[in-house]
Amino acid sequence: MKNVVVLGGGVGGTIVANLLARRLRREEAQVTLVDRDGKHVYQPAFLYVAFGGMDPRKVARDERRLLHRDVRLVLGEAERIDAERKEVHLADGRALAYDRLVIALGARLAPEELPGMEKAALHFYSLPAAMRMHDALERFPGGRIVVTVAGVPYKCPPAPAESACQLDYFFRRRGIRDRVDIHFLSPISRVFPLESVNPVVERLFAEHGIRSTVFFNVESIDPEAKTVNSLEGETIPYDLLVMVPPHRGAKVVEASGLGDRGGWLPVDRHTLRVKGHDDMLGLGDCTDLPVSKSGSAAHFQARVVADAILADLRGEAPATRYDGKVMCYFDAGYHKAMAMSFDYEHPPETPRLGLKAWIAKHLLNRAYWALVPTARV
């Protein structure tokens, strides 16, 4: 019997494991999923926690309950991948042999890469940080809020601009919007990464009095002076700093010599096989794919990875290729949102901002648990 080992119980790893368990006969292969703590986290909820729109207790569920009964769940931290011997070594000394390895470990927050960041900045990229941000926003008496990213790449490229809109909406509801100056700093030439969507976001910023500066790539923070400095040579003051922390690839990928300089796993953009290792496949935020680091990308990639493994185990040619598909939402507040979808060949069309997409986004927030990790959609 063959062994398929999946590292990571996030959206990508969970869907791959469930699809395989559903489609493989029991005597064909054992599917094992390794997860650090057995908790599956719905990360898009963090933004809502930061702005008080979601109960922090509702963002995570037991991974075991989301997995097909034939998937073996191993709790532990993968410490080293031995590509020669085809084994994964866990921190507690256990070793797992694999015929096919799936690496779906996500991105790692690395605030230590920007000195001063941990103390000076708020963010919504982990549950504790989102809860701290919510407290700080509730207490904020007014002043200048700077919203930016510490570096690239980072998860969910629209999220910083989305958070600027949410700040406007939050302080409008708190009744102190006139005392809050929101200043958005973008690392690239426009406020929104997607060119065809940028005019919509620029219009939103103009309507809601959100200022912006482009080509601002953070080089350092001066927590004493309360300024943020760019590598392009500008300095901007803040009273409250909202900054997406630096990201790196997965630790075990780096420790095993499989990552690039940022620790990102190099995978083929269509087959999702790890370059130079045909028996390993990578998906989601931990890879170097030139697509958004987002659950939706991992979701679409998971089907390709599961198809490839099934074909490998059965000696067939894989039937599907990843086409770069990503789908995402932007919640602008005021019960308005927009949905965007694109792939390697097709840029997104300019979306309509309105109630329909807002309802769809909020339905997804609720329906996620029943539909997505379980691979029903």
Next chain:
Amino acid sequence: METAVKANVLIDARGSFCPGPLMELIRGIRQAALGETIEVWSTDQGSRKDIPFWVQKAGHELIGMFEGPDYARFVVRKRR
């Protein structure tokens, strides 16, 4: 589409609408050592304007911009 330059790092950002080729280049520059070269492939029309502008603004050096039938290649040296 031949260049005399062999870059230290190659980033294939073709088809990248989000985060996009400029963000991929910034990632490459941040991870590079001083003096190293980064080559970015882009199918995004906007890159022809964005990339040279940012490279100049951030104090790096655009060694070359090479137009092909399907995509453009940009070679940049990290200067600071």
